Amino acid sequence: CSSLFFPQADALVTDRQLAPSGTFVNPILQGSYADPSIIRVGEDFYMVSSSFEYFPGIPIHHSKDMVNWRLIGYALNREDQVSGAVNLVDVKQDDGIQAATIRYNKGKFYIVVTTVYRGMGVADGTCTSFIMDSDSAAGPWSEPHILEGADGIDPSLFFDSDEDGGKAWYVATHAPAKPDFTGQGQIYLWELDLETWAFKGDRIELWRGACNGVWVEGPHIYKHNGWYYLIVAEGGTGFHHAVMVAASKAIEGPYVSSPRNPIITARHLSHKHWLQRVGHADFVELADGRWYAAVLGVRNQVNYTSNMGRESYLVPIIWEREVEEWEAEYTWPVLADPMAGTV
Secondary structure, three states, rough: OOOOOOOOOOOOOOOOOOOOOOOOOOOEEOOOOOEEEEEEEEEEEEEEEEEEEEEEEEEEEEEEEOEEEEEEEEEHHHHHHHHHOEEEOOOOOOOOEEEEEEEEEOOEEEEEEEEEEEOOOOOOOEEEEEEEEEEEOOOOOOOEOOOOOOEEEEEEEEEEEEHHOEEEEEEEOOOOOOOOOOOOOEEEEEEEEEOOOOEEEEEEEEOOOOOOOEOEEEEEEEHHHHOEEEEEOOOOOOOEEEEEEEEEEOOOOOEEOOOOOOOOEOOOOOOOOOOOEEEEEEEEOOOOEEEEEEEEEEEEEEEEEEOOOOOOEEEEEEEEEOOHHHHOOOOOEOOOOOOOOOO
């Protein structure tokens, strides 16, 4: 697979509807705000991030323009939330809360996430996925509802329209029963009952990724012009990190991988390039029909890394139909500056 676009964090993007000055500078959230998940509710934008072993957990930011963000609270801010099945009491460094997703549906906010726990001196641990809800993004948030049977990591939610059945879908990644190679992941889909927090029907295996599917994770589903788009991270969170996309006319699949994959990455650049490890995207549609993506990246400051950790960047998206007759039915997202490959 060929590499395509990567964000250039020092560059300025002209867009007077995003910021009063007409420009913005990446990263939009500086410091350790990894795995950004973003939504729009009316004129407001909300973003959550991974918080790992730290308490309070799952920081929630609010913005009116996706550029200027203000911390408005934490989803996990009470000791009783994190001293049971969700354990942040004696969690190891780099374990804990990983890759939260925030979504909104019919007046209710939802956060779904996995917490990783390994006891002291233990290499293997547990991955517990749970969901919380709230009437306000600022909270208070409910107790964690453990999702029984939800193995794997990096869950997300997709709410289908009432015309398409109005179902709530849970999408996550896990290791396939029969992997083709070490490190292969598989994205699965499962209908979720929002009253009982129980799964309904059979779990549906969707996709094992694009470019060999190594460490496929971070899935999100969106619907655009009658097509369902499955976005995933791939390659791990190191130098080979990337974002892939596949499309289907039905949410259950089958999904067709885009020939443009990866749609954003820095894997093709020198390790000396100043921005690395770009990936883990979440898309958001603006009221006027434009789309943007929040992605993570790491500055290459000292020894190919940075003490700022994984930060949150913003990149524009256009949707572009293929021009070859044999693939003209497909429209794919193009991230970053579509002419120069930078932001």
